[in-house]
Amino acid sequence: MDTNAADGRTARSRATRARVARAAAGLFAARGYAATSVRSVADAAGVGEQTVYYAFKTKAAVLAEAVDQAVAGDAEPVPTLERPWVREALAAPDAEAQVRLHVAGTGAVMERVAGLLEAVRGGAADPDLARLWRANVEQRRAVQHVFADSLAARGALAPGLEAGEAADLMLGLLSPELFTLYTVHLGRSARWWRERTTEAVRAQVLGAVP
Structure with a gap:
């Protein structure tokens, strides 16, 4: 050959x-x-x-x-968890910096993919797209678990919050559904989404006071 x-x-x-x-x-x-x-x-x-x-x-x-x-x-x-923005966030010097980089990196991804995920979700009556949607949710959840475990290892989670709960909170806060709601349907900018989502993750996951 x-x-x-x-x-x-x-x-x-x-x-x-x-x-x-x-x-x-x-x-x-x-x-x-x-x-x-x-x-x-x-x-x-x-x-x-x-x-x-x-x-x-x-x-x-x-x-x-x-x-x-x-x-x-x-x-x-190259898997998501091996991408430079993920490695940089996980290697951040403290939890606040990790959250800030995590949200910024996710925002950049959402600017590229949120419209496509709307197409997947909207076509989920098709069995192939239903499977694609479920797989995407599980992939995003797995990524959030890595970030949550990192915050837990730093001792940075809000009092009484377990890593699994933190991962699910971030899965929702950083979801394409919310990104699309704010940036498309409500006309907010991607920068606005990043700033408000960072605040939300800090409050709900880290227990930080504004």
């Missing part, structure tokens, strides 16, 4: 998937899942419709890849 040729095909395949996912992201966020066809995604990506099916098999898989890339900010297969 020609290893170089195989590597080249793999690289081209990854590049095609990334291009299709990027093109699809804007369409899904703007139109929703049902109104976005595979043909429209192919046209936006500048590839044939069969190329999309060959790379992803289903429209739901295209949306799943678009979500993954939006969360990450790129097409590299």
Whole structure:
């Protein structure tokens, strides 16, 4: 087998998937899942419709890849917990700094992915999207547990608050539903969301007095 040729095909395949996912992201966020066809995604990506099916098999898989890339900010297969912003937050010198960096990093992710997650949630009558939504919630919850455990290890949680409760509080406060409510439906800025959400996490999770 020609290893170089195989590597080249793999690289081209990854590049095609990334291009299709990027093109699809804007369409899904703007139109929703049902109104976005595979043909429209192919046209936006500048590839044939069969190329999309060959790379992803289903429209739901295209949306799943678009979500993954939006969360990450790129097409590299690096888990969220290994991303620089997460490592920086967890290595912060104190709990207050950790919360501030955690909210800021999550806000940057939400600016990229919240619209796509609305498309997932709105299409959850489709079994594939229902599974995608549940998986996304569990992934976000797992990330919040890591942050909560870090705060617990610092001895920084509010009196009587356990790490599991803290994780679930942050899952809600940092959710795409609240981000979309404030920044889309109520017209607040992402900066406003970051500032108020930081205050909320400090109050509810750290027990900090404003």
